[in-house]
Amino acid sequence: MKFLTRVALAATMAIGVAGVAKADLLADIKAKGEIAIAIDLGAPPWGMTDADLKPAGADVEVAKKLAEDLGVKFKLVEVTGPNRVPFLLTGKTDIVISSFAITPERAKVVDFVPYSVNRLIVFGPKGVEIKSLEDLSGKRVGVVRGNLQDTELTKKAPADTKLVRFDDDATTITALMSGQVDAMCAPYGMYLTLAERYPAKELEPKAEVVQQPLGIGLRQNEPELKAWLRGWVEKGAADGSLSTIFEKYMGAKLDLAPILAATK
Amino acid sequence: MIQFSSTHLIYLIEAARWTVLLSVLAFIGGGAFGLVLALGRVSQHKWLRWLSAAYIQIIQGTPLLVVLFLAYFGLSILGLDIEPIIAAGLSLTVYTAAFLGEIWRGCILSVPKTQWEASNCIGLSRAQQYRYVILPQAARIAIPPTVGFMVQIVKNTSITSIIGFVELARAGQIVNNSTFQPFITFVFVAIIYFAMCYPLSLASRHFERKLNVGK
Numbered sequence: 457m458k459f460l461t462r463v464a465l466a467a468t469m470a471i472g473v474a475g476v477a478k479a480d481l482l483a484d485i486k487a488k489g490e491i492a493i494a495i496d497l498g499a500p501p502w503g504m505t506d507a508d509l510k511p512a513g514a515d516v517e518v519a520k521k522l523a524e525d526l527g528v529k530f531k532l533v534e535v536t537g538p539n540r541v542p543f544l545l546t547g548k549t550d551i552v553i554s555s556f557a558i559t560p561e562r563a564k565v566v567d568f569v570p571y572s573v574n575r576l577i578v579f580g581p582k583g584v585e586i587k588s589l590e591d592l593s594g595k596r597v598g599v600v601r602g603n604l605q606d607t608e609l610t611k612k613a614p615a616d617t618k619l620v621r622f623d624d625d626a627t628t629i630t631a632l633m634s635g636q637v638d639a640m641c642a643p644y645g646m647y648l649t650l651a652e653r654y655p656a657k658e659l660e661p662k663a664e665v666v667q668q669p670l671g672i673g674l675r676q677n678e679p680e681l682k683a684w685l686r687g688w689v690e691k692g693a694a695d696g697s698l699s700t701i702f703e704k705y706m707g708a709k710l711d712l713a714p715i716l717a718a719t720k
Numbered sequence: 721m722i723q724f725s726s727t728h729l730i731y732l733i734e735a736a737r738w739t740v741l742l743s744v745l746a747f748i749g750g751g752a753f754g755l756v757l758a759l760g761r762v763s764q765h766k767w768l769r770w771l772s773a774a775y776i777q778i779i780q781g782t783p784l785l786v787v788l789f790l791a792y793f794g795l796s797i798l799g800l801d802i803e804p805i806i807a808a809g810l811s812l813t814v815y816t817a818a819f820l821g822e823i824w825r826g827c828i829l830s831v832p833k834t835q836w837e838a839s840n841c842i843g844l845s846r847a848q849q850y851r852y853v854i855l856p857q858a859a860r861i862a863i864p865p866t867v868g869f870m871v872q873i874v875k876n877t878s879i880t881s882i883i884g885f886v887e888l889a890r891a892g893q894i895v896n897n898s899t900f901q902p903f904i905t906f907v908f909v910a911i912i913y914f915a916m917c918y919p920l921s922l923a924s925r926h927f928e929r930k931l932n933v934g935k
Contacts, residue, residue, distance in 0.1 A: 497897075505895075546793045630903070650900065
């Protein structure tokens, strides 16, 4: 996936961002009466499908609320992790709300308005003795290759931690369930879902890793849209509506104030 | 908690229709263009040989992912708003043709030279030689490697998820990520892929017997 992301970034940067004509996208969206929002439905609990395979998840609810508050129809554009940036840059979606971590590399090509955080933790079965990141020494820990959990743990875990890198969430989870790894690192919301699905494993949180701000992604040079989004997030943070959505999926309150202050 | 159910199975089967459609597009487009390339590779005209060889070299050396990327995102930056299905059909055609062209060139060349000479002696034109003597014999030899490559293409169509197709592999990923039951999900994905590829292999065996390859 890392490779795909690199290809995606390189290709889009190489062919140039200038291709998409600059206009007032906010006015265009209002005129059209519809906003296209890109979400990855394979990234629980942010984007996923319910029992009837209808879109569900924290990002889906945020997107629906945003469209409603803007007074336009919500059009879902299904994306995957690696093609979020190209879909945005080539105008195939208006904005991206898809557990999109704000990184300096991405900020070179897209604009971000922070709206949520991704809280990464290490979790594992009850019997495994881990109380802090230092205790990971000598343990086998499953991560998704090239994802934030991989880069963060590579930095923060003791040097003799055996990081076992898998291609996606599914294989990492299977490795934990079959006992091939002692613990895994993933968003807190995923821990909640797994703890519910596999009660026999007695999963429990072991250590905090990082809180990564997530952003609504939009194309650069769209000051009107960016200002509107920023105002919308500030309002949602103040009245607690964004926190309500967050708590439903992540089991904790969302405090956006420090992140919003840091990105003034 | 969401359990894997018949709704999910139906979703997978519906997604498999994209896999079938994309594969068929690749076979038809790639087959037609591939034949042109194969004939170009063995042409009497030097520039035709050179042109088809250059095309095959370039495409075989480029990942399908990049071809797909350029077709979908690249063309759209140039101002052509291209439908995903057209971008996918075009890329798969471009890719499949390069491989089939080279496979079939080998098959044409493996027809003994004496067949060319003999057919020349009875006064057949170049076109007639191909039509009545060379291509029928090359086709027999071509069946096993062609079917082998087709089976690859069926599975390669999964790469089109990068431009937004929810085909079988991507659908499996989505189902798995909502049910968290990877085992049952991917067993069904595998069964559906097998159900698509196995008939191809059966057909290949049937034709091989019928055409008596290898005698």
